[in-house]
Amino acid sequence: MTTPISRSQAGTRMSQVVIHGDTIYLAGQVGSPGASVSQQTQDCLASIERLLEETGSDTAHLLQATIWLADMADFExxxxxWDAWVPExxxxxxxxxxxxxxxxxxxVEVIVVAARR
Structure with missing residues (x-):
């Protein structure tokens, strides 16, 4: 039996969310263009929280994250x-x-994979 795949906010190029079984894949989230690294990170993480909530998950169910920075000097x-956002x-x-x-x-761009609650 094949596990169904569902897509949300799908366009011709990409979907914001793809769900396969109990695994949720989010597209890369970005913040307000031109804002500070801190603000863009906060924006990305707020988008992730919203999308996870809409799909039946939350930050305690994150499996994997990929973070892209335009400049590694912004890592700290x-x-x-990030450290304040991830549940202990x-x-x-x-x-x-x-x-x-x-x-x-x-x-900043943040991509996550999560499990459903």
Whole structure:
């Protein structure tokens, strides 16, 4: 029996959310263009929380995170926001690297995979 796949906020290029079984995959979330690294990180994480809530999950069910920074010099500033956001004892696996993002106004992009509650 094949497990169904559902997609939310789907366009021709991508979906914001894909659910396969009890696993939720979110597209990369970005913050307000031109805002500080801290503000963009807060924006990304707020979007993630909203999407997880809409799909029956929450931050305690994060499995994996991939974080892209436009400049690794911003690593500590991003981590200050991230560390305060992740529930104690529920840190997902994580990778963080530097990449040129969609526009120079973006400094942070966060991609997560989570389990349903």
């Amino acid at each position: 500033e991003m981590n200050a926001v 004892g529920h840190a997902p696996t994580r990778a963080c690297g530097e990449a040129r993002l969609a526009t120079p106004d973006y400094k």
